[in-house]
Amino acid sequence: MNISADKAAEHACKDDFPGNLFVVAAPSGAGKSSLVRSLLARDAAIRLSVSYTTRAPRGQEIDGRDYCFISRADFEQRIAAGEFIEWAEVHGNLYGTSRAWLEQRMADGVDVMLEIDWQGAEQVKARFANAVSVFILPPSYAELEARLVHRGEDSAEVIARRLLQARVETPHAASFDFIIVNHEINHALRDLEAVVAAQRLRYAAQRRAHPEVFTALGIV
Numbered sequence: 001m002n003i004s005a006d007k008a009a010e011h012a013c014k015d016d017f018p019g020n021l022f023v024v025a026a027p028s029g030a031g032k033s034s035l036v037r038s039l040l041a042r043d044a045a046i047r048l049s050v051s052y053t054t055r056a057p058r059g060q061e062i063d064g065r066d067y068c069f070i071s072r073a074d075f076e077q078r079i080a081a082g083e084f085i086e087w088a089e090v091h092g093n094l095y096g097t098s099r100a101w102l103e104q105r106m107a108d109g110v111d112v113m114l115e116i117d118w119q120g121a122e123q124v125k126a127r128f129a130n131a132v133s134v135f136i137l138p139p140s141y142a143e144l145e146a147r148l149v150h151r152g153e154d155s156a157e158v159i160a161r162r163l164l165q166a167r168v169e170t171p172h173a174a175s176f177d178f179i180i181v182n183h184e185i186n187h188a189l190r191d192l193e194a195v196v197a198a199q200r201l202r203y204a205a206q207r208r209a210h211p212e213v214f215t216a217l218g219i220v
Contacts, residue, residue: 016130016208017103017106017107017109017130017208018106018107018108018109018208018209018211019105019106019107019108019109019110019111019112020106020111020112020130020132020196020199020200020205021102021106021111021112021113021114021124021128021130021131021132022046022111022112022113022114022131022132022133022134022195022196022199023113023114023116023120023121023124023125023131023132023133023134024036024113024114024115024116024133024134024135024136024192025115025116025117025118025120025121025133025134025135025136025169025172025176026135026136026137026169026182027138027144027162027165027166027169027170028091028148028162028165028166029138029144029145029147029148029151029162029166030136030137030138030144030147030166030182031136031138031147031182031185031188032115032136033115034185035136035180035182035185035188035189035192036048036113036115038185038189039113039189039192039193039196040113042189042193043193043196045110045111046111046112046113046196047105047110047111047112047113048112048113048115049097049098049101049102049105049112049113049114049115050064050065050066050067050068051067051068051095051096051097051114051115051116052067052068052070052075052078052084052094052095052096052097052098053067053068053069053070053075053093053094053095053096054069054070054071054072054075054093054094054095055067055069055091055093055095056069057069058153059153072094075087075094075096076094078096079096082099083096083098083099083100084096084097084098084099085097085098085099085102085103085123085124085127086116086119086120086121086123086124086127087120087123088116088117088119088120088123090117090119090165091158091161091162091165095116095117095120096120097114097116097120097124102114109209111196111200117169118135118169118172118173118175121133121135121176122172122175130204130205130208132177132178132195132199133175133176133177133178134176134177134178134179134180134192134195135172135173135176135178135179135180136180136182136188137170137173137179137180137181137182138166138181138182139181139182139183141163141166141167144163144166145159145163148162148163178195180192180195207219
């Protein structure tokens with residue numbers, strides 16, 4: 001289904017997009033990005049929303065694929081223009097999600113996944129009542145530190161800051177719909193796939209995705 005911008009806005013007001021919205025958050029090092037990449041490789045029906053950020057690329061990250069890397073001035077202009085459905089400052093860098101891109105994909109019936117922090121997740125949940133939020137937890141803070149060190153991307157000072165931030169972030173897991181403890185990535189991936197499958201089979205989600213079936217069968 002392809003609809004106009006006016007129709008997309010109408011859908012936005014009703015919050016009845018045929019596409020599902022999944023929001024995944026986690027403290028740095030918990031394995032969120034690895035899990036999301038693995039899920040997308042196995043489920044072609046989900047599109048990842050590429051966030052805008054003011055931070056520099058890491059490792060093999062590519063502009064437009066992993067993030068849209070922009071200047072702080074550009075980001076702040078986009079905030080003023082109301083272009084972001086959510087945005088937050090994390091570890092001194094700004095991150096945001098394009099409102100127009102997200103709403104159009106969902107209006108077209110595409111399932112979308114957001115990989116964001118807990119602040120952004122709360123903003124999205126406030127905007128989209130049907131959004132499904134998932135928080136990825138590490139088994140322990142000691143294991144989280146070991147993963148950050150093993151990643152080899154940050155200095156000791158940055159790792160220490162991320163660990164302190166993790167203690168601020170993890171209590172917010174209580175406000176999420178689902179919790180996945182990432183002891184081992186393959187098991188955690190199965191859990192994430194189960195969340196996606198369960199959401200797609202919910203009554204409201206099926207009715208949004210297949211209105212013609214419900215109409216034909218006389219289901220209100």
